[in-house]
Amino acid sequence: MVVFAGQGDARRSIALLWRETGAVPARPAPGPKPALSVDAIVDAGIAVADAEGMAALSMRAVGEHLGRTAMALYTYVPGKNELVDLMHDRALAELPTGYDLAPGWRAALTSWAEDTWAFYLRHPWVLQVSQARPVLGPNEYVALETVLRLLFATELPASAVRRIVGTLFHFVRGAARTVAESRLAAATTGVSDEEWWQARSSVLGEVAPEFPHHFPLLVRLETEGAAPATDDEVPHLEREARTTFDVGLTVLLDGIEAAVDRNR
Amino acid sequence: MVVFAGQGDARRSIALLWRETGAVPARPAPGPKPALSVDAIVDAGIAVADAEGMAALSMRAVGEHLGRTAMALYTYVPGKNELVDLMHDRALAELPTGYDLAPGWRAALTSWAEDTWAFYLRHPWVLQVSQARPVLGPNEYVALETVLRLLFATELPASAVRRIVGTLFHFVRGAARTVAESRLAAATTGVSDEEWWQARSSVLGEVAPEFPHHFPLLVRLETEGAAPATDDEVPHLEREARTTFDVGLTVLLDGIEAAVDRNR
């Protein structure tokens, strides 16, 4: 599922995101006192999505988590899309902002990428929120401003910074997505990555026996390129993904460094 | 929606993917002749997904496209997940394979990235198929072998190639995803990116008037870093995304080059 920013009443969604506290109701309104709140609903939504994944995030599930029906949420939130926007922006508040630039932009960007990676793995459902039309909540802006500060320290021109920040996000999100999806698949199917690969490759050996002949480089990648298996608690393929992240980050930063050198 | 590879009977899914033609039915079976075929269904699925997006891909929609009910498809295909796997592998067949390495690996990889980017934009739904447990169809392997051939030309060790290929895919998929989601949002909401940003930023000016003070670098990015608007047919933000792709690719290839130089 890809979730777009709420398309309904733009004014209302944005006001919700920025928690327009203005227009405080002077006199108390009639009717029963609200037992829920936007914050409580957003927290419940995050709890559900963290535990069961975005696919399991339904209005029913969130309502149930609060001892209410699905429809009760609509008193506080215009719809599911807007709820996801709010969840997204609330989650982003977790990201650190105060990176130290004294040891240089490269060290700072490395820390940023690692924190962001860890954040996505804590809240994998965030990866399903579309970046094309960003949620535009306050924390989204804070997160962007944070990484911009590190990138502007390279003294690259704004036009280059603009593109490189996109590239960094593509990379971190893509790398985290692989791990997130892998974990989700394991959780929902009860089959670990290792078991899955085992089953697949044995079937493949039957169905396509001429495989090694057609794909010699793939075989070479398997035999030469794989890290040795360890008896870690961390699943092997997850360590593999983490290594891909580290190596990819180095490549990217080397590329940025090349641009910086050219710019000097 | 994120789609995982079919988790049902592994043997059957893989046999379908590799189109196990063996065990040809010697004598014609009784019963009506099949009017559909796996191929026809896969084509219809791709047609629906290309035109309306992954979210609109339902068994009912595919059936209707063929003048059948949804349930008719289940004679040919075990379920929706397996259909998506088949669509994925069929689509991948479009990718070119014979890149010329004579002008060097960098030029070849550039062509590869551009073709892959264009492919994802032709079939944006492919980006929703999870990479964590790949579909493992024949064309998936061909596509991998293709890019491996270009990367091994760098003479980097297999372990490095293994990680860099992941990084390249993360980048290309991420960049393409932005454009794909942007187009999808425009198509489903009827609001262009430009109109959307216009509406949002005017509301934002009301709700958060102190914005420029809090996010000076974002403002700088807008004013200094943006490409001038043109009266092209291509939407402005899409050109922006394409530029991000070009710049990001350069950065990545520079990074790979740095690794190659170190390895020499």
Next chain:
DNA sequence: TGACATTACTTTATGGCGTAAGGAGATGCA
């Protein structure tokens, strides 16, 4: 105090989804 507006929340209903179950009709072989 009683009438009434307002509010929180529930129930019910609509139209989507994937797919299980069972049935109808066509086909080929005995």
Next chain:
DNA sequence: TGCATCTCCTTACGCCATAAAGTAATGTCA
């Protein structure tokens, strides 16, 4: 001719988001 086998259909179930209408609680005002 009977029967097994096959394609394809209808129906049904339990999910989903959410529209519409109802219920009960709370406040203000006459």
